[in-house]
Amino acid sequence: MAEQQRILLVDDEPGIVRALGINLKALGYQIEAAADGEDALRKAADHRPDAVILDLGLPGIDGIDVIRGLRGWTSVPIIVLSVREAEREKIAALDAGADDYVTKPFGMGELLARLRAALRRELEPEAEVPVLVTPDFTIDLAVKRVTKGDQEIKLTPTEWGIVEVLVRNQGKLVSQTQLLKEVWGPQYGEETNYLRVFIAQVRRKLEPQPSNPRYFLTEPGMGYRFEIPGSPPTRRSHLGVEMK
Amino acid sequence: MAEQQRILLVDDEPGIVRALGINLKALGYQIEAAADGEDALRKAADHRPDAVILDLGLPGIDGIDVIRGLRGWTSVPIIVLSVREAEREKIAALDAGADDYVTKPFGMGELLARLRAALRRELEPEAEVPVLVTPDFTIDLAVKRVTKGDQEIKLTPTEWGIVEVLVRNQGKLVSQTQLLKEVWGPQYGEETNYLRVFIAQVRRKLEPQPSNPRYFLTEPGMGYRFEIPGSPPTRRSHLGVEMK
DNA sequence: CTCGATCTTGACGATTTCCTAACGGGTCAG
């Protein structure tokens, strides 16, 4: 119970980091700090924080991309800090996967309350393996890299988006609209022709035999499914009850 | 697809309710409105919304108490609206169990984005949708997959729709019109010949002896019923999954 | 500005799925 909760604090302003850090530590949280986007993604993968507090105004990578990068493989709560009041920015951050958006200047008490609210929700640990290995290629969700044999396969952002969503839902059927919404954004849902183009692209790059897909399967009329051949029968030791 | 998500909208200002309601409906949400705290708690219990948008400035019960009332039995996402900028208020609401706090006036886009964020989180818990196992086949509703022995059975969207509705109502009789409406859409109800065709198709794929159905039973003149032979006398737990 | 990479869009056969209509076999009442 007394398990300390880990917070990843991403901000390039030393003042904020110090102030927040002191407060959080005093409250019994364990703090990890990162000063830019790459660092944040790396440390998140290393330390598996229970929550991330992320300043959008970072040098280097765009803050939104950091959110997407995290969301690729983890559902850790993300609270975004920003000086920008612009609504567009808020919506973009939230739709990218942020859980909350706080504009600076903010009250420390409020931020802490929002942090508590976020942590309260995340009771389930959900130990995932962010790296997936198949006989034909390897996908590292945290680092966003695909290797085939020993050489790296380069995917465009959209291609990666598709791979990511399908792999995260491994074995599960993902409907076209769900896939579109998750990769292109919530306002999409009908443009199934995009999918056809990009699925084909992905297969061309990853499938050993693109015209006969073994991993990225089409379920006609329903959606797509990622699956490692030979594993489906082994599913569900979880709570599945056999009645042989 | 695309089950409509239900939103409970609690506010005593008709203007806000109308504006929000129109927007939300246009986006495909199903709206329930309540004007005061008691009403809100009652309607939440009745309709089991997927999210609650709650104005703190209500007549009658204090908004904070509404939050507590809800949190007593549900973890539905609660987004609080308030004119009060006071930090004390925010902290109180968040610590009482609210998921988010938006101060009026707010941008519609932002609120909608926050709503999406809240709904997205709630979607995760993948509520233990049990796998249904029979001696002849296995149906995994979450993953949308049917296996017979060790090989996969491919179902078309309509076939799957029928199986899903019947299995969800396991043991219960589903009338023809109900089945038609649930699978084809609300404007259907008379086209019982569709059913004959697709039920036959399903039986051909799943029943060990299609001409003598053991699972997908016809209730002449009334409708259809899914049932696992040997189980009807005893009361099964929720979805036919048994604790050995 | 040009170039290259990426994403959009439209169009085309090939395939799959759906609708439709017709037939036949049960059951039941008259």
Add this chain to the structure above:
DNA sequence: CTGACCCGTTAGGAAATCGTCAAGATCGAG
């Protein structure tokens, strides 16, 4: 027995979906 009714079965053509290709459109880098 006969006809009405309901259900199962079958099959062919209509309609939707999918994979594929290739030509714009867009954007950032140089």
